[in-house]
Amino acid sequence: MASITLEGALPETLPVREDGTPFPFVLAWEDKAVLAETRTELTAELIEGYADLPETEEGDTEALYARYRTSVQIANALQQVLAAHAAEQGTFDPSTQSEDVLTAIFTDRSEKIDEIAEWTNKDVPLVLVATEYAPYATATKPSGNVLWVDPFTETTFLQTLSDIGIVELFVNES
Structure with missing residues (x-):
């Protein structure tokens, strides 16, 4: 390789x-x-x-956890950037938001947040880690203005980072 x-x-x-x-x-x-x-x-x-992780079952588990940790870091950072940008644009004022909205936006993505059926805030997308929700876990995925980082496989990890604009991914498997 x-x-x-x-x-x-x-x-x-x-x-x-x-x-x-x-x-x-x-x-x-x-x-x-x-x-x-x-x-x-x-x-x-x-x-x-x-790159140093072993190509074993244990290495696969370590790789998933490494992708998860990185996904949490990315989700946390992007969530803060999106909230700050909306505040600077005058479309999001934390002082007028409910405790539930602020908790959803500012809770570390490594911690459980209350289930949200639909995220309707158009100004600040909610950035979540997919492996915390169905089909990977029992929590129901919220619909609406949600951006996902999915660390389950390398394919989903890279594709979702591309989908949310962190990187650009080009694939030519012909």
């Missing part, structure tokens, strides 16, 4: 694998892009120590 990391402006022509074919996976964020053979290599670029 191999990956190539590019920093700064991308070249006109992207590097290819030794056999001349394009890399099947590319992950881009800020001024960095990683071209890789596997999603594991991409995930290892985002999570320190991930």
Whole structure:
């Protein structure tokens, strides 16, 4: 397996694998892009120590936990940024919100929050970690203005990070 990391402006022509074919996976964020053979290599670029995890059942469990911890950190940070941005725009005033709304927004994502059937706040999306909800757990997934980070697999982890705009993921598995 191999990956190539590019920093700064991308070249006109992207590097290819030794056999001349394009890399099947590319992950881009800020001024960095990683071209890789596997999603594991991409995930290892985002999570320190991930590449060193053993390829065993125990290693798989450690990998899931590493993705979960990272998902919680991302959800916490993004939730704060979204709330602060809405406050700066004048569309969200914490002093006028209910305790339930503030608790949902500002509770650490590693802690359980009360079940919410639907998140209707249009100004501040709720950022949640998918493995805390069905089908992975017993809590019902809230509907509405919710952004999800899903650490269950490398595929769901990377795709949901792309879906919420943290990274850009390009897949070419043809």
